[in-house]
Amino acid sequence: MEKTAIKATNLGKKYAIGSSINAYRTLRETISEKFSIKNKQPQTSEVLPDHIWALKDVSFKVEKGEVLGIIGRNGAGKSTLLKILSRVTEPTEGSVQIYGRVGSLLEVGTGFHPELTGGENIYLNGAILGMKKNEIKSKFDEIVSFAEVEKFIDTPVKRYSSGMYLRLAFAVAAHLEPEILVVDEVLAVGDAEFQRKCLGKMSDVAKQGRTVLFVSHNMSAILRLTEKTLVIDKGNLLLRAPTAKAVDYYLSSGLTQEGQRIWQPEEIDQKSHFTPVSIRVLDEKGTVIETVRSTESFFIEVEYLVRKPIKGLRVGIYLITSHGEFVFTSFDMDSTEKFESYAVRKAGLYHSRVKIPANILNGGRYVLGINASSYRIKTYFHDEQALAFNVDSSGAPGTQWPESRLGPIRPALEWEIKKIKNANK
Amino acid sequence: MVSRESRKKFLIMGKKDKDKKSLIKASHGWAALNLRDLWLYRELIFFMTWRDLKVRYKQTLLGASWAILQPFLTMIVFSIFFGNLAKVPSDGVPYPIFSYTALIPWTLFSKALQDASRSLVANRHMITKVYFPRMILPLSSVMAGLVDFLIAFVVLLGMMWYYKIPPTANVWVLPIFLLLALVTAVGVGLWLSALNVLFRDINYVLPFLTQFWMYLTPVAYPSSMVPTEWQVIYALNPMAGVIEGFRWALLGTGQPPGIMTLVSSIAAVVLLISGMFYFRRMERLFADMV
Numbered sequence: 001m002e003k004t005a006i007k008a009t010n011l012g013k014k015y016a017i018g019s020s021i022n023a024y025r026t027l028r029e030t031i032s033e034k035f036s037i038k039n040k041q042p043q044t045s046e047v048l049p050d051h052i053w054a055l056k057d058v059s060f061k062v063e064k065g066e067v068l069g070i071i072g073r074n075g076a077g078k079s080t081l082l083k084i085l086s087r088v089t090e091p092t093e094g095s096v097q098i099y100g101r102v103g104s105l106l107e108v109g110t111g112f113h114p115e116l117t118g119g120e121n122i123y124l125n126g127a128i129l130g131m132k133k134n135e136i137k138s139k140f141d142e143i144v145s146f147a148e149v150e151k152f153i154d155t156p157v158k159r160y161s162s163g164m165y166l167r168l169a170f171a172v173a174a175h176l177e178p179e180i181l182v183v184d185e186v187l188a189v190g191d192a193e194f195q196r197k198c199l200g201k202m203s204d205v206a207k208q209g210r211t212v213l214f215v216s217h218n219m220s221a222i223l224r225l226t227e228k229t230l231v232i233d234k235g236n237l238l239l240r241a242p243t244a245k246a247v248d249y250y251l252s253s254g255l256t257q258e259g260q261r262i263w264q265p266e267e268i269d270q271k272s273h274f275t276p277v278s279i280r281v282l283d284e285k286g287t288v289i290e291t292v293r294s295t296e297s298f299f300i301e302v303e304y305l306v307r308k309p310i311k312g313l314r315v316g317i318y319l320i321t322s323h324g325e326f327v328f329t330s331f332d333m334d335s336t337e338k339f340e341s342y343a344v345r346k347a348g349l350y351h352s353r354v355k356i357p358a359n360i361l362n363g364g365r366y367v368l369g370i371n372a373s374s375y376r377i378k379t380y381f382h383d384e385q386a387l388a389f390n391v392d393s394s395g396a397p398g399t400q401w402p403e404s405r406l407g408p409i410r411p412a413l414e415w416e417i418k419k420i421k422n423a424n425k
Numbered sequence: 426m427v428s429r430e431s432r433k434k435f436l437i438m439g440k441k442d443k444d445k446k447s448l449i450k451a452s453h454g455w456a457a458l459n460l461r462d463l464w465l466y467r468e469l470i471f472f473m474t475w476r477d478l479k480v481r482y483k484q485t486l487l488g489a490s491w492a493i494l495q496p497f498l499t500m501i502v503f504s505i506f507f508g509n510l511a512k513v514p515s516d517g518v519p520y521p522i523f524s525y526t527a528l529i530p531w532t533l534f535s536k537a538l539q540d541a542s543r544s545l546v547a548n549r550h551m552i553t554k555v556y557f558p559r560m561i562l563p564l565s566s567v568m569a570g571l572v573d574f575l576i577a578f579v580v581l582l583g584m585m586w587y588y589k590i591p592p593t594a595n596v597w598v599l600p601i602f603l604l605l606a607l608v609t610a611v612g613v614g615l616w617l618s619a620l621n622v623l624f625r626d627i628n629y630v631l632p633f634l635t636q637f638w639m640y641l642t643p644v645a646y647p648s649s650m651v652p653t654e655w656q657v658i659y660a661l662n663p664m665a666g667v668i669e670g671f672r673w674a675l676l677g678t679g680q681p682p683g684i685m686t687l688v689s690s691i692a693a694v695v696l697l698i699s700g701m702f703y704f705r706r707m708e709r710l711f712a713d714m715v
Contacts (some may be wrong), residue, residue: 015713087449087556089712095450102556110554113476115483120476127472128555 003064003099005180005211006085010094013055013080013235017147049279055091056235064099065209066177069216069226069243071250077235078215085213086182100211103129104168112280114158118149118168121157125172139175142151146197147171151234166192174201180211207222212277223323248322248365258402259290261387273310274372277303277349279317281368281389294410300425301353302370304381306345311374313345315352318369318384327366327408330354359412362405363393452709458701463558473565477540480573492573493580496528503528507645516647516678521583526675527668529581530606533574534664535635537607540566541614542621542631549715558636559708560701563614567607574603585675593677602670605693609663612696617704619707622715643668660685663693 055077062068072078083089085096086104111128112121122143146207148167149160157165183202202225206212216222222229223242229246231239260280268275282299283289292298302315312385315382316331332352333339369384393399395410482488499522507513509522517525541563545552548562587594621627642664643651651659660666666689673679 083553083712084449088553090451090709093450095448097446098450099446104555111548111551113480115480116476120479124472124476127469128551128557130466130555130557133468302435 004061004097005064005066005099006060006062006213007097008061008085008094009059009096011055011058011081011091011096012053012093013077013084014051014092015054016051040215053235055084058094058232058235058237060230060237060240062211062213063213065206066228067206067212067214067226069214069222069229069246070232071216071222071229071246072232076232078232080235081232082182082184082215087178098180102182103173103176103178103181104182105173105184112157112165112169115156117156118144118147118153118160121168126176129173129176130178131176135177143168143171144173146174146201163194170194170198171286174198175421178210180213182203182213184215221324226389229297229311247324259288259387259389268381272380273306273308274313275305275307276370276372276381276383276386277305279303279368279370279386281387282353289389291392292395294363294391294393295358297358298351298356300356300368301351303349303351304372305349306347306392310345310346310380312343312377313372313374313380315350315372316370317354318371320367320369320384321408322365322367322388325408327361329371331371359396360409361391362408362410363391363396364408365390366408458705459558463560466557466561469557470561470565470568474568475692477565477569481569488531489573489576492576495526496532496577497580499532500525500528503645513646514650516649516672516676518590518676519588522581522588522590522676523647523672524645525581525584526671527642529577530603530667530671531639531642531644531664532577533570534606534610534667535639536573537567537570537614538608538617538635539631540570541610542617542627544614544623545618545711545715546625552715553712560615560704561709563618563704564611567614570610571607581675590676592675593673595674595677595681597674598670598682599674602667602674605663605670605690606667608697609667609693612693612698612700615700615704616696619704619711621658622707622711627681638662638664641665647672648685657684657688660688661692663689663696665689666693681684 039053058077058081070078070081080089082104084091085098086102088104111125113124116124120139122137122140123133127133144153147164147170149168152160152164157168160168181202199221202212202214206225212225214222214226226243228240229242229243229250230237231246231250239246241249259282260278263280265275276359279300279302280288281290281292282301283292284297284299288297289298302317303313306313312333314331314333316329316334318329319327321327326409333342345353366389367385368387368389370381370386371379372381393405393410396410398405398410482491485491487494503524504521508515508524513520544562544566545559552559552562553555617627617631639645641659641662646668648659649667666686669679670682670686673681691696
């Protein structure tokens, strides 16, 4: 079966950075620009607005019925790729050959109007997504029951709870039946129950032999749903591999090796009141290491700069498995005592260091995320893939059997074995 | 019954198969109009128009009566200042009905410009997320104005009854002049909406533009006041032809359609076609610039 669904060849997308992308232009600017180019052509050529390639030289092929994951950090070019595939924006160079109708879920609820009722919005949104009126009519009841909004179908959506709104929006989009479905991070919405439903719907779509492109930061969703995955970084396609391999590659590369990550000035917002400097993994003696032993305790240290006093700042880490499952989240202000003494974090350079006790983690690869925020006020910095490190389980409880143990933790636990009764003869 | 159902299904399948395989790449220069896509998405024009109508008068006190009040109040002001005080001639019919007949197509036009020029920017969240022929947005803004026009038209019928002016035998050509007004509105709307994405100056230009345009259109005065040698140039403004036609068909004043109507029609078609091409040329920038 040589059935190709998508064939992208040397795709590239260039954006101008500076005035013309963020701010709209005024006539005067354009006119004066035209004049200035005419007048001083020789010197202006290097001063002219710089360009950035959001996507460069990306080629790949997707077979019919394939479920392809796309992963990469924020700003890597994933969304640009999806926008090109769904024809929202044109590529600057290269081309894509597409066989079949493309339906996109770049953002659910596009075109929803708050004043219209749920039912009216189903029709409107369906039409915007490219459905025919008859198609919407025939799926109307199914959409309503999928979204669980039967009682509110004649209520303007401005009175919906945010959960109901998202469910309805997703339901419409999920009932679109294109040959190629492009999905961007919709699963970040809704409660766990609804997320499960969404994932189920997506795998149904895949089972019907449709092609699905799925962008997500949720590695476990990617692992569960996709067979192959593209890894994109800085506009380049780094790898196209079976998902397990791609996820592992993504989590371990691009992030720094050697047990520490130092943020480059261009990676972070220098105007923020909080800027991270580095995150590192240290052994008991304080040396930076990449692989820690499960049987020894180790430290995770975040260094950061507070430029202006921040009320209620808490700096914390996420520990995540290489499959994207969270092991734990912990903040430096978790204890009541710290919570009181650091109510306002004064300006200065800090480090927050936490000791991870021995005999907790199972062997394997882990990812550290960082979060700096004031509860319910602001998230100053957030990176779920700041640094990866290894845990070596040799010598851990149970290693007399050379098998790998399930689960992210491998605690040393006290077992009691006691004979209760003699066996009857 | 059964066979009809299955034939229907077959038709839908056949249609789907037809729009398989497409090529996405950078377009350069003047792009083709791609009217096929516009046709495929024709239902969306209807839905967007319907949305605009449903939402337009939400949370207003007077609701749809605004459709009548706007031209009606203007008519009163015009009648007082132009009709009574300045004694502007009105081709022998009472000034109020003379000006109201012109004001309803004019209101249709000026509102269409206003709504169409904002349509792309106002719906930017759709443009940056989903593909559909962008032309649908200015088109449906113009269409939504048509309903207001019809409401205001009923009042005109009432006024004709009041002033005892029966419609002329030529009233059947009225839809043609209405079409001419729509073609002009869409043409100018396409130009302005595309320009507005790139240059927000349009927001500031528009009030002046509509005001000047109205002075160039025989809304408050009869076109017979324009010297004969200037009539053809005057008719380059398609709205002049539209309003002349409205008065002629409804009130029987002015001249029957002739060279002036022809010039206006040509100007309107030129506006429409150039607007469509300019819009298509700029369309590829919308998602990145809006």
